[in-house]
Amino acid sequence: ILNVEQSPQSLHVQEGDSTNFTCSFPSSNFYALHWYRWETAKSPEALFVMTLNGDEKKKGRISATLNTKEGYSYLYIKGSQPEDSATYLCAFALKTSYDKVIFGPGTSLSVIP
Amino acid sequence: GAVVSQHPSRVICKSGTSVKIECRSLDFQATTMFWYRQFPKQSLMLMATSNEGSKATYEQGVEKDKFLINHASLTLSTLTVASAHPEDSSFYICSARRRLGYEQYFGPGTRLTVT
Numbered sequence: 001i002l003n004v005e006q007s008p009q010s011l012h013v014q015e016g017d018s019t020n021f022t023c024s025f026p027s028s029n030f031y032a033l034h035w036y037r038w039e040t041a042k043s044p045e046a047l048f049v050m051t052l053n054g055d056e057k058k059k060g061r062i063s064a065t066l067n068t069k070e071g072y073s074y075l076y077i078k079g080s081q082p083e084d085s086a087t088y089l090c091a092f093a094l095k096t097s098y099d100k101v102i103f104g105p106g107t108s109l110s111v112i113p
Numbered sequence: 114g115a116v117v118s119q120h121p122s123r124v125i126c127k128s129g130t131s132v133k134i135e136c137r138s139l140d141f142q143a144t145t146m147f148w149y150r151q152f153p154k155q156s157l158m159l160m161a162t163s164n165e166g167s168k169a170t171y172e173q174g175v176e177k178d179k180f181l182i183n184h185a186s187l188t189l190s191t192l193t194v195a196s197a198h199p200e201d202s203s204f205y206i207c208s209a210r211r212r213l214g215y216e217q218y219f220g221p222g223t224r225l226t227v228t
Contacts, residue, residue: 004156032215034216034217036219041221042221043117043218043219043220043221043222044206044219045219046216046217046218049215049216089156089157093215099145099162099215100147100159100162101159101217102156102159103149103156103157103158104156105154105155105156106156
C-alpha cells in the first residue's frame with residue numbers, strides 16, 4: 001500500500017512567523033508531487049506541481065522544494081498571515097498511473113493574529 | 114478560469130434512498146473527472162476515475178453498483194449513491210482535469226448524511 005504522510009498534523013503560529021511542513025512519499029515510481037491549499041468551505045486550490053528532483057517553486061510568500069531521491073517535499077510560508085490559515089495537502093502521482101494521485105492527510109495551519 | 118461546481122453542498126437522506134451528486138466544470142472542458150471520499154481526520158481517497166463517454170474505472174474496494182458514475186458530457190459527471198445506508202455518510206468531492214496537463218481542479222464537496 002502506497003502511503004503519503006504529512007507532518008505535523010496541525011500547527012498554530014503567530015502572525016508574521018515563518019513556518020514549514022513536510023510531505024513524505026515513496027521514492028520509487030515517482031511522477032509528480034502536488035501541493036494544495038484547502039480553506040474551510042471552499043474548494044482545494046492548486047499551489048504547485050513539481051516533477052523534477054531539486055525543483056523549487058514559489059508563489060508569493062509560499063515556496064516548495066522537492067527531493068525525489070529521498071521522497072520528501074517541504075512547503076514554506078514566510079511571514080504567515082491569518083489568510084494563510086487552511087489545510088495544506090500534498091498528493092503524489094505514480095509514474096505507472098500518473099492519472100491518479102494519492103493524497104496525504106494534510107497539515108492544518110492556524111495563523112493567530 | 115478552471116472553476117468546478119458541485120451540487121448539492123449538503124444532503125440529508127433516509128436510509129434506502131438514492132442520492133445524486135453533480136460535478137460540473139464551468140469554464141473548461143473536462144475530459145477526466147475524479148471522485149473522492151473523505152472520512153473524518155483522513156485523506157481524500159480516490160473512488161473512481163471517469164473519462165467522458167466511457168465507463169468509470171473504480172478503485173479496489175469501491176462497489177460500482179453502489180456508487181454509479183456517469184460522465185455524459187465534457188462538463189458534467191454525476192455520482193449516484195444507490196440505496197444509501199448510514200455507513201455511506203461521508204464527504205464526497207470531485208475534481209476535473211483538462212485534456213492536456215495533469216492539474217486537477219476541485220469542486221467544494223458534498224456532505225452526505227444518511228439517517
